[in-house]
Amino acid sequence: MSSQRIWASMAVWGSALVVALGIALSPIAEGTDRAPKDAETLAQATFAGGCFWCMEPPYDKLDGVIDTRSGFSGGDVPHPSYEQVVRGGTGHLEVVQITYDPKRVSFEQLLRVFWRNIDPFQSNGQFCDLGDTYRSAIFVHDERQKTLAEQSLAQVERDFPNQRIDTRIIPFEAFYPAEDYHQDYYQKNAARYKFYRWRCGRDARLEEIWGDQAGG
Numbered sequence: 717m718s719s720q721r722i723w724a725s726m727a728v729w730g731s732a733l734v735v736a737l738g739i740a741l742s743p744i745a746e747g748t749d750r751a752p753k754d755a756e757t758l759a760q761a762t763f764a765g766g767c768f769w770c771m772e773p774p775y776d777k778l779d780g781v782i783d784t785r786s787g788f789s790g791g792d793v794p795h796p797s798y799e800q801v802v803r804g805g806t807g808h809l810e811v812v813q814i815t816y817d818p819k820r821v822s823f824e825q826l827l828r829v830f831w832r833n834i835d836p837f838q839s840n841g842q843f844c845d846l847g848d849t850y851r852s853a854i855f856v857h858d859e860r861q862k863t864l865a866e867q868s869l870a871q872v873e874r875d876f877p878n879q880r881i882d883t884r885i886i887p888f889e890a891f892y893p894a895e896d897y898h899q900d901y902y903q904k905n906a907a908r909y910k911f912y913r914w915r916c917g918r919d920a921r922l923e924e925i926w927g928d929q930a931g932g
Contacts, residue, residue, distance in 0.1 A: 757817065757818070757819065758782060758815055758816065758817055758818075759815075759816055759817075759818050759823070759857075760813060760814065760815055760816075760857060761813070761814045761816065761823060761826050761857070761861070762789055762811050762812070762813045762814070762854075762855035762857070762888055762891060763811060763812055763814070763826075763830045763853070763854055763855070764789070764790070764809040764810060764811045764850075764851065764852055764853040764854075764855070765812070765830060765833055765834040765842060765852055766810065766834065766841065766842025766843055766845050766850045766852065766918075767810060767842070767843075767845050767850065767912075767916070768786035768787070768810040768811060768812050768894065768898065769786065769898065769901040769902055769909060769912070770833070770902075770913060770918060771784075771786075771811075771812035771833060772784045772786060772812055772900065772901075772902060773902050774829050774833050774931055774932070775812065775814050775826070775829060778816075778821050778825070778826075778829065779820055779821060780816050780817045780818075780819070780820025780821030781814055781815070781816045781817075781821060782815045782816055782817060783814070783815040784812055784813070784814050784815075785812065785813045785815075785891075785893050785899065786810070786811075786812055786893070786894045786898045786899055786901070787810075787811055787812075787813060787891050787892050787893040787894045788801050788806075788808035788809065788810060788811060788891070788892045788894065789808060789809060789811045789813075789855050789886075789888065789889070789890065789891050789892070790807060790808055790809045790811075790853065790855065790886055790889075791806040791807035791808030791809075792806070792807050793806040793807070793808070794890070794892070795892050796808055796892060797895070798894055798895055798898065801849055802847075802849060804847065804848070804849070807848075808849065808892075809848070809849060809850070809851060809853055810849055810850060810894075811853075811855065811891070813891045813893075814826060823860075823861055823864055824864055824868070827854070827864060827865065827868040828868075828932075829932065830854065831868065831872055831926075832922070832926050832929050832930055832931055832932055833922065833930075833931055834852045834883065835852070835921055835922070835925060836852060836872055836876075836881045836882065836883045836925075837876075837879050837880065837881065837882060837925075838852070838882065839851070839882040843916045843917055843918045843921055844915070844916040844917060844918075845916065851882075851884070852882070852883040852884070853883060853884040853885070853886050854868075854869075854883065854884070854885050854886070855886050855887070855888040856885060856886070856887060856888055857888045862885065862887075865885045866885060869881065869883065869885065919931075
């Protein structure tokens, strides 16, 4: 037997042993640095702002945001693939789900960033991405989020009294993460991401709407 096959056999045997001893090892794993610290104090927020690639960066910059994940919400097909969603018919929107520490960043701050990264008036998508999949929405996880989202929507309506806001507030039901290659796309494929964002006219339109508050 070759040395490669020997090592492969040992790896398989080791994996089986870990599975068999999983119950005994789990308390140790929970105490390691890789386990989320203070997980019970964290909260989640889910926003649809068009292309989910573009909604991760503004939240990753915020102190108190623990994680951002691109994915899908609002549809009736469990665990959809990206191809299924963009083809249409699943009812999902592209979203970013944010895990955050409410002691360090508030839901109100997350809402402020949300509004300043979307075109709240566009009804057929967001920027160059057209279709229901790309419409803007706030998915609320509880009554408090719903109240704060409604208050923020009312404020935007006051700020733009002559325009119709077409951003929806939707009860959150489920989140399905997109494939791995979509996660942190702006970091993994920086040049392509920047070109896409420029070609889509996203920043130009945000500045047109929000001025020096765009993106923040």
